[in-house]
Amino acid sequence: MPKISEKGVFMPASPIRKLTPYADQAKKEGKKVYHLNIGQPDIATPDVMLDAIKNIDFNVWAYTASEGTLAYRLKLTEYYNKLGYNITPEDILVTLGGSEAITIAMQTCVNEGDEIIIPEPFYANYNGFACMSNVVVKPILSHIENGFALPPIEEFEKLITPKTKAIIICNPNNPTGYLYAKEELDELKALCLEHDLFLFSDEAYREFCYDGREFISPMHLEGLDEHVVVLDTVSKRYSACGARLGCMITKNKEVIKSSLKFAQARLSPGMVEQIAGAAAVDTPDSYFEEVNKEYTLRRDTLVSRLNAIDGVFCPNPGGAFYVVAKFPIDDADLFCQWILEKFELNGETVMMAPATGFYSTPGQGKNEVRMAYVLNTDDLNKAMDCLTAALEQYPGRKI
Amino acid sequence: MPKISEKGVFMPASPIRKLTPYADQAKKEGKKVYHLNIGQPDIATPDVMLDAIKNIDFNVWAYTASEGTLAYRLKLTEYYNKLGYNITPEDILVTLGGSEAITIAMQTCVNEGDEIIIPEPFYANYNGFACMSNVVVKPILSHIENGFALPPIEEFEKLITPKTKAIIICNPNNPTGYLYAKEELDELKALCLEHDLFLFSDEAYREFCYDGREFISPMHLEGLDEHVVVLDTVSKRYSACGARLGCMITKNKEVIKSSLKFAQARLSPGMVEQIAGAAAVDTPDSYFEEVNKEYTLRRDTLVSRLNAIDGVFCPNPGGAFYVVAKFPIDDADLFCQWILEKFELNGETVMMAPATGFYSTPGQGKNEVRMAYVLNTDDLNKAMDCLTAALEQYPGRKI
Numbered sequence: 001m002p003k004i005s006e007k008g009v010f011m012p013a014s015p016i017r018k019l020t021p022y023a024d025q026a027k028k029e030g031k032k033v034y035h036l037n038i039g040q041p042d043i044a045t046p047d048v049m050l051d052a053i054k055n056i057d058f059n060v061w062a063y064t065a066s067e068g069t070l071a072y073r074l075k076l077t078e079y080y081n082k083l084g085y086n087i088t089p090e091d092i093l094v095t096l097g098g099s100e101a102i103t104i105a106m107q108t109c110v111n112e113g114d115e116i117i118i119p120e121p122f123y124a125n126y127n128g129f130a131c132m133s134n135v136v137v138k139p140i141l142s143h144i145e146n147g148f149a150l151p152p153i154e155e156f157e158k159l160i161t162p163k164t165k166a167i168i169i170c171n172p173n174n175p176t177g178y179l180y181a182k183e184e185l186d187e188l189k190a191l192c193l194e195h196d197l198f199l200f201s202d203e204a205y206r207e208f209c210y211d212g213r214e215f216i217s218p219m220h221l222e223g224l225d226e227h228v229v230v231l232d233t234v235s236k237r238y239s240a241c242g243a244r245l246g247c248m249i250t251k252n253k254e255v256i257k258s259s260l261k262f263a264q265a266r267l268s269p270g271m272v273e274q275i276a277g278a279a280a281v282d283t284p285d286s287y288f289e290e291v292n293k294e295y296t297l298r299r300d301t302l303v304s305r306l307n308a309i310d311g312v313f314c315p316n317p318g319g320a321f322y323v324v325a326k327f328p329i330d331d332a333d334l335f336c337q338w339i340l341e342k343f344e345l346n347g348e349t350v351m352m353a354p355a356t357g358f359y360s361t362p363g364q365g366k367n368e369v370r371m372a373y374v375l376n377t378d379d380l381n382k383a384m385d386c387l388t389a390a391l392e393q394y395p396g397r398k399i
Numbered sequence: 400m401p402k403i404s405e406k407g408v409f410m411p412a413s414p415i416r417k418l419t420p421y422a423d424q425a426k427k428e429g430k431k432v433y434h435l436n437i438g439q440p441d442i443a444t445p446d447v448m449l450d451a452i453k454n455i456d457f458n459v460w461a462y463t464a465s466e467g468t469l470a471y472r473l474k475l476t477e478y479y480n481k482l483g484y485n486i487t488p489e490d491i492l493v494t495l496g497g498s499e500a501i502t503i504a505m506q507t508c509v510n511e512g513d514e515i516i517i518p519e520p521f522y523a524n525y526n527g528f529a530c531m532s533n534v535v536v537k538p539i540l541s542h543i544e545n546g547f548a549l550p551p552i553e554e555f556e557k558l559i560t561p562k563t564k565a566i567i568i569c570n571p572n573n574p575t576g577y578l579y580a581k582e583e584l585d586e587l588k589a590l591c592l593e594h595d596l597f598l599f600s601d602e603a604y605r606e607f608c609y610d611g612r613e614f615i616s617p618m619h620l621e622g623l624d625e626h627v628v629v630l631d632t633v634s635k636r637y638s639a640c641g642a643r644l645g646c647m648i649t650k651n652k653e654v655i656k657s658s659l660k661f662a663q664a665r666l667s668p669g670m671v672e673q674i675a676g677a678a679a680v681d682t683p684d685s686y687f688e689e690v691n692k693e694y695t696l697r698r699d700t701l702v703s704r705l706n707a708i709d710g711v712f713c714p715n716p717g718g719a720f721y722v723v724a725k726f727p728i729d730d731a732d733l734f735c736q737w738i739l740e741k742f743e744l745n746g747e748t749v750m751m752a753p754a755t756g757f758y759s760t761p762g763q764g765k766n767e768v769r770m771a772y773v774l775n776t777d778d779l780n781k782a783m784d785c786l787t788a789a790l791e792q793y794p795g796r797k798i
Contacts, residue, residue, distance in 0.1 A: 001625040001651070002564065002597050008507040008657035017465065017663050044458045053671060054453050061444045061639040063437070066416065096495045096643060099665035107531060108407040128664030132506060134533070165401065198401045226400040240460040242670030244495060244643075252400070258407035264416050265527030266498035270669055271641030272452060 011131050015124045015357020022340040023351045031344050034383035036371040037351040039174065039321065043239040043294070043374075046287050052279035053272060063268040067260055068094025068247070072274040075281040076247060083206075085219045085230075091251050093259050094269045098204050098233030098246035099125065105229050105248055106133045108259045109198045110165045116200075117159050118168045119151055121175050121324060121358035121365055123202065126168060138164070139360040144326055144368065147315035148176035150184040156191055166198035167191070172205045172215070175358045175370040176324050177299075177317020179209055182216050189218065192227045199224065202231045205320035207288055210296045213318050225251040236321075238280045239291075245273040295321050298373040298380055305384035309391060311399060321373050324355050324365075330396035332356055332369050338394060345386045367398075410530050414523045414756020421739040422750045430743050433782035435770040436750040438573065438720065442638040442693070442773075445686050451678035452671060462667040466659055467493025467646070471673040474680040475646060482605075484618040484629075490650050492658050493668045497603050497632030497645035498524065504628050504647055505532045507658045508597045509564045515599075516558050517567045518550055520574050520723060520757035520764055522601065525567060535562070538759040543725055543767065546714035547575035549583040555590055565597035566590070571604045571614070574757045574769040575723050576698075576716020578608055581615050588617065591626045598623065601630045604719035606687055609695045612717050624650040635720075637679045638690075644672040694720050697772040697779055704783035708790055710798060723754050723769050729795035731755055731768050737793060744785045766797075 016038050023033050067073070073089035080087050095101040102125070110116060112134035118126060120139035130137045138159050142148040156167070167188060172179045192199045201218045209215045218228045233246035250256055299316070302323060306314040311328030329335045332354035343349055355368035373380060391397065415437050422432050466472070472488035479486050494500040501524070509515060511533035517525060519538035529536045537558050541547040555566070566587060571578045591598045600617045608614045617627045632645035649655055698715070701722060705713035710727030728734045731753035742748055754767035772779060790796065 001653075002508070002595050004507055004653050004657045005510045005513075005564075007510070008654075008660075011506075011657065011660040011664075013660050014465075014663035038462070040462050042459065045460045049460070050455070050458075053455055056449070056452055059443045059449075060441060061448070061637075061641045063439050063640040066413075096499075097665060097667075100495075103665075107410075108403055109401070111404045111406070112533070114404075125664045125666075128660070132661070132664070134511070165404075196401050238460075241462040242460045242667060244667065244669045254400075254403050255407075258403045258410065261407075261410040261412050261527070262531070264413035265410075265524045265531070266496060266502075267524075268496075268641060268643065270643045270672065272671060273669065 007131065012127050016353045019336055019340060019351060022337055026340045026349060030347065032348045033340070034348065034350045034375060034379055034386065036373070036375070036383060037353045039236065039372045039374060040241055041236065041239045041321070041374045042376065043291055045239050046280060046283040048282050049238055049240060049276045049280040052276045056272060056275060061271060064271050064274060066263040066268055068092065068269055069274050072278045075278040079281045080249065083217070085217070085249070087249060087251065091249055091256060093248045093256060093263055094274065095246040095248055096266070096269055097244040098202070098231055098235060101231040101233070101246045101248040102126065102129050102202070103132065104259050104262045105200055105231060106130065106135050107262055108255055109229065110135045113163065114165045115161065115163045116166045116168055117156060117164060120360055121148070121355055122168070123170055123174045124357045127360060136163070137360050141361065141364065142176070144313065144315060144324065147317065148173065148178040148324065150180060150187070153187045153191055160195055164195065164197060166200055168200040168202060170202040170204070172208060172317070172319025174205060174320055175322045175355065177320045177322050179213055179318030180216070185216055185218055185221060189221045189224050192224065197227065198229055199227050200229050200231055204233050204236050207237050208292065208295055208321055209319045210292065210299060211318065215319070229255060234277050234280060238283060240280070243273045243276065245270065245277050295373065298377055301377045301380050302371065302373045302384070305381065309388050312391070322370055323373070324368050324370050326368050327391060328398050329367050329391070329394060330398055331366055334396055335394060336369065339390045343390045343393065345389045348382060348386055350383045350386045406530065411526050415752045418735055418739060418750060421736055425739045425748055429746065431747040432739070433747065433749045433774060433778055433785065435772070435774070435782060436752045438635065438771045438773060439640055440635065440638045440720070440773045441775065442690055444638050445679055445682040447681055448637055448639060448675045448679040451675045455671060455674060460670060463670050463673060465662040465667055467491065467668055468673050471677045474677040478680045479648065482616070484616070484648070486648060486650065490648055490655060492647045492655060492662055493673065494645040494647055495665070495668050496643040497601070497630055497634060500630040500632070500645045500647040501525065501601070502528050502531065503658050503661045504599055504630060505529065505534050506661055507654055508628065509534045512562065513564045514560065514562045515565045515567055516555060516563060519759055520547070520754055521567070522569055522573045523756045526759060536759050537563070540760065540763065541575070543712065543714060543723065546716065547572065547577040547723065549579060549586070552586045552590055559594055563594065563596060565599055567599040567601060569601040569603070571607060571716070571718025573604060573719055574721045574754065576719045576721050578612055578717030579615070584615055584617055584620060588620050588623050591623065596626065597628055598626050599628050599630060603632050603635050606636050607691065607694055607720055608718045609691065609698060610717065614718070628654060633676055633679060637682060639679070642672045642675065644669065644676050694772065697776055700776045700779050701770065701772045701783070704780065708787050711790070720772050721769055722772070723767050725767050726790060727797050728766050728793060729797055730765055733795055734793060735768065738789045742789045742792065744788045747781060747785055749782045749785045
């Protein structure tokens with residue numbers, strides 16, 4: 001029997017999805033499971049987007065240009081320029097999800113064996129994409145005590161070697177919800193200019209900023225045109241995770257030209273998705289206002305319920321729809337499995353993502369858990385009732 | 400300014416798409432361009448598939464399971480078991496196009512630096528995917544004189560080293576249209592068993608077999624369950640290239656388990672596509688009968704017109720919708736550019752793909768061109784009128 005590859009062995013499993021068999025088993029046993037593990041919002045996709053799908057009027061479901069249709073890239077340009085990005089359609093590569101934007105950016109910009117610095121905890125799949133591209137992730141620890149703010153820039157300096165090629169930030173952050181301030185981005189800018197590094201800016205959660213705070217992108221910073229590569233997706237913005245439609249944006253002509261070769265190899269992004277994505281740009285502002293009001297309410301509910309539990313600490317995040325909280329437990333992986341397998345409150349339980357999978361340094365995040373507040377406040381409250389009771393009963397409780 | 404990666408430099412450009420700027424320029428000058436360069440059929444997508452898109456009735460465009468929805472995998476199982484593959488939904492990984500099936504299969508099964516043997520000419524993007532995965536392609540020359548039949552198995556034996564991990568066949572073949580016979584597959588089977596190799600079977604053109612000939616898959620061969628990995632797509636079967644919906648099928652449990660980790664990293668295939676793909680399984684047989692009748696007519700038209708040109712030789716292929724023909728020219732790349740740039744017949748010209756891009760051995764295919772017969776016979780005849788005249792006038796003509 002032929003053997004699978006070493007990469008096939010070492011490729012990390014998804015920390016968000018690895019407990020799925022336990023959740024499935026719990027459901028089989030009749031338990032209701034509140035899913036706080038995955039960033040799949042329950043928010044409705046905008047009507048303009050769904051209507052665009054229903055109203056397709058082609059006969060041949062054909063390939064599009066590898067870089068995406070001009071029609072879609074023009075609409076995207078309109079969207080980004082409203083944000084002040086000052087781009088043209090030629091600066092955009094349309095991708096099959098934000099995931100593909102990340103892989104193409106890594107393959108285009110970073111040599112094998114070279115290094116990317118990422119503040120941890122970070123979006124777990126960066127590890128998988130780095131593994132696929134033989135890129136070395138150099139984590140830099142951020143801390144729950146200050147809400148996972150950008151680590152001091154001297155800590156970055158210490159990690160920089162001749163192999164360092166890029167820094168990835170996710171802003172607002174998945175998994176921490178931290179929203180980077182202008183000062184933090186300015187520090188990163190100086191660092192990237194000094195050491196000639198790419199700055200990958202994962203902006204999947206751009207629309208989700210709370211308490212009147214403003215989103216700032218490295219695209220807003222002057223003098224960084226050759227360094228910034230934006231990684232984006234329609235998944236969260238329009239609650240359209242199943243569209244698999246993202247894009248990569250950069251004003252660096254060498255990067256966009258080379259990335260097109262990777263895009264040509266896989267031929268084309270989805271045609272229907274690009275039609276829907278173009279329509280989505282006309283989503284009314286009221287949609288985002290309502291959604292942000294709803295998420296603010298959910299965040300406030302979740303954070304206050306969490307901090308009311310004895311021994312739990314959860315910072316109040318400025319954006320996205322995740323929190324990372326510290327629990328009085330021995331091991332988040334064991335706890336998240338136990339609550340599915342051994343616990344129930346009135347026939348209900350909760351699925352969460354152990355934070356260990358979001359750290360690349362072994363041993364970090366062992367008493368931390370990521371939760372996505374993608375459920376309505378009633379369900380969130382019931383999930384917190386479960387969690388409160390579970391933390392009292394958990395045999396691995398630690399004070 | 401930060402530099403792009405070495406991979407970004409060495410990644411091959413698509414031979415099918417690299418002449419696009421010349422075609423665009425020809426169109427700007429008012430020429431009509433017949434596109435024989437790309438396998439984008441003009442055949443209508445089945446109504447059942449388009450209706451499924453128009454009739455979507457969800458509110459949240461959500462992620463699906465990383466391996467694909469159970470509903471879609473059940474319909475696929477129905478489709479494949481009608482062909483005699485004898486599989487279960489657990490043997491299927493749904494992918495973002497056949498392209499992703501190829502990359503995931505390579506990453507899962509072949510170590511970096513290890514080798515895959517592929518009869519050449521072959522689907523050009525195998526080169527790109529191999530480059531992305533650091534897999535070494537070992538080409539084995541097939542010959543236009545015998546219609547690009549499988550090279551003698553002794554030629555494969557000669558190439559096998561401890562690093563050889565897999566063989567890829569594309570059947571019916573892109574770019575040659577060659578349809579492998581049972582005897583050829585049996586020889587490959589013996590070879591894979593003896594040397595414990597994976598057999599990747601790219602079956603994108605399974606539905607397109609002519610002259611009453613039967614399609615045979617390695618899935619039909621006994622004793623090869625652990626070795627066969629089928630790479631498939633709905634692109635050509637249902638003329639749905641823009642759907643970006645494919646799959647990988649294998650009964651090798653280690654392979655399917657490991658491939659799921661790569662699939663989890665990119666989260667999910669498209670949701671709307673899977674709904675449409677499930678509906679497409681119910682496409683009536685009459686659709687395929689009509690399509691095959693049409694392609695047979697086109698093939699006959701193209702092949703007879705080509706062979707009627709002085710100095711041209713084109714084998715009559717048994718499947719797919721491509722031919723590779725030999726022209727009396729110095730250099731196919733120059734000729735295919737020249738016919739777009741410098742030639743016209745009554746304001747019309749032709750875009751073709753130089754065959755050089757389908758060979759991995761430098762210098763091979765220099766007087767060969769790939770054509771896709773994806774146009775109706777009227778247009779094909781006009782394209783052949785252009786080609787006939789062009790070959791008379793071409794300054795690089797060789798007898």
